[in-house]
Amino acid sequence: MSMTSREIILANLHQAAPERCGLNFDRNRRNDFQGGGLGPSRTFTPKRWVEGEMEYYDDEWGNVWRRMREGCQSGEVHRPAIPDWSALETLRLPDYDDPRRYEEVAQNFARPTDRYKLFFVPGWIFATSRYLRKMEIYFMDLIEYREEIERLHDRVSDLFVRVIHRAADAGAEGIFYCEDLGVQDRLLISPEMWRDVFRKHYIKLTGAAHERGLKVFMHSCGYNWLLIDDLVAAGIDCFQFDQPAAYDFPALAAKLKAHRVALWSPIDIQKVLPTGDRARIEAEAERMVRTFRGFLIMK
Numbered sequence: 001m002s003m004t005s006r007e008i009i010l011a012n013l014h015q016a017a018p019e020r021c022g023l024n025f026d027r028n029r030r031n032d033f034q035g036g037g038l039g040p041s042r043t044f045t046p047k048r049w050v051e052g053e054m055e056y057y058d059d060e061w062g063n064v065w066r067r068m069r070e071g072c073q074s075g076e077v078h079r080p081a082i083p084d085w086s087a088l089e090t091l092r093l094p095d096y097d098d099p100r101r102y103e104e105v106a107q108n109f110a111r112p113t114d115r116y117k118l119f120f121v122p123g124w125i126f127a128t129s130r131y132l133r134k135m136e137i138y139f140m141d142l143i144e145y146r147e148e149i150e151r152l153h154d155r156v157s158d159l160f161v162r163v164i165h166r167a168a169d170a171g172a173e174g175i176f177y178c179e180d181l182g183v184q185d186r187l188l189i190s191p192e193m194w195r196d197v198f199r200k201h202y203i204k205l206t207g208a209a210h211e212r213g214l215k216v217f218m219h220s221c222g223y224n225w226l227l228i229d230d231l232v233a234a235g236i237d238c239f240q241f242d243q244p245a246a247y248d249f250p251a252l253a254a255k256l257k258a259h260r261v262a263l264w265s266p267i268d269i270q271k272v273l274p275t276g277d278r279a280r281i282e283a284e285a286e287r288m289v290r291t292f293r294g295f296l297i298m299k
Contacts, residue, residue: 002019003018003019003020004114005031005032005033005114005115005116006032006114006115006116006173008020008021008022008023008032009022009032009033009116009297010116012262012294012295012296012297013215013237013238013261013262013295014260015257015260015262015294015295017294018294021289021293021296021297021298022262022264022296022297022298023297023298024264024297024298024299025298025299031115032115032116032297033115033116033117033118034108034109034113034115034116034117034118035118035119035120035176036104036105036108036109036117036118036119036120036170036172037105037119037120037121037122038096038101038102038105038120038122038163039100039101039102039103039104039105040101041060041094041095041098041101042095042098042100043095043098044060044094044095046058046059050069053068053069053070054066054067054068054069055067055068055069055075056078059131060094060095061081061091061093061094061128061131061132062081062091062092063077063079063080063081063131063132064077064078064079065077065078066078076135077131077134077135080131080132080133080134080137081131081132082132082133082152085145085148088148088151088152091132091155093155093159094122094159096122096159096160096162096163096166097159097162097166099166102166102167102169102170105119105167105170105171105172106169106170106171109170109171109172110171116173116174117171117172117173117174118172118173118174118175118176118217119167119170119172119174119175119176119214120175120176120177121160121163121164121167121175121176121177122163123156123160123177124160124177124178124179124205125153125156125157125160125179125198125201125202125205126179126181126198127177127178127179127180128156128160129149129152129153129156132152132156133152139189142189142193142197149197153197153198153201157201157204157205160205161204161205161208164205164208164209164212164214165208165212167214168209168212168213168214172214173213173214173215174214174215174216174217174237175209175214175215175216175217176217176218176219176240177216177217177218177219178219178220179218179219179220180219180220180221180222181194181220181222181224181227182220182221182222182223182224182246183222183223184222184223184246185223185246186222186223187222187223187224187226187227188222191226191227191230194227194230195230199230199234202231202234202235202236203234203235205235206234206235206236207235209235210235215237215238216235216236216237216238217236217237217238217239217240217264218231218236218238218239218240219240219241219242220239220240220241221241221242221243222243222246223243223246223247224239224241225247225252228255228256228259229255229259232259232261236261237261237262238261238262238263238264238297239256239261239262239263239264240264240265240299241263241264241265242265242266242268242269242299243268243269243270243271244263244265244267244268244288245268245270245271245272245284246268249287249288249291249292250291253291253292256292256295257294257295260295261295262295262296262297263292263295263296263297264296264297264299265288265296265297265298265299266298266299267281267284267285267288268284272284285298
């Protein structure tokens, strides 16, 4: 008897001899996941406006972003919600505690399905905090304003702990979050700083998830090799890498296999897919399956 989609995902997460790789494809293709996240806010109305060639918009945290109208999709933070540390005490958090924002995803997860139910957490400790101060300022804050950084991180991680518990209440089996820690060939912060500043918050967040029986899926772009051991120790169950070609495949496979965690990945989105070379793309897909089979979810 064939495994269900849910069983396929769990078998790959546990390296328990899955009969095939997990599959995560959109547009009515094979998908072993049933995904969902927060519903719309009842206290936040997004605003967008145009000035010349730039488009501006705000987010739920109070940051104002800008993007080139003919350029990238998201852009960058133009005016952070915390322009100076005096604004930290009056920072208004998003209404992620509103139970109405979880009603739709609870209904979605309650429908009969054999798919694995994955909840999308709308941020994480580093990803969210760096926008609140603006990224280049935040990096200096990590050294110069440690007391203020600790207060900010506590507020952010406490909120996401509550989100995780509400996700579990809604019927999720796993949580997925995005936290880009690397650039093409190195980390954005040193392993020593990650351990000193961020590890305790990861443990708090993943601990909340594991306490409720949820697996933790982490997206991170860039080259995160020097942190993989620490991230696994902090509770990550599956790495979602969009740039697998940044890594040495056999070395990455050996590390993930030793840790008994999974890889969730497309064909590399920077070095391979953009070539449009069908033969190269198919060969890369075959190489990935050969290398990571048994703990691989294809995206």
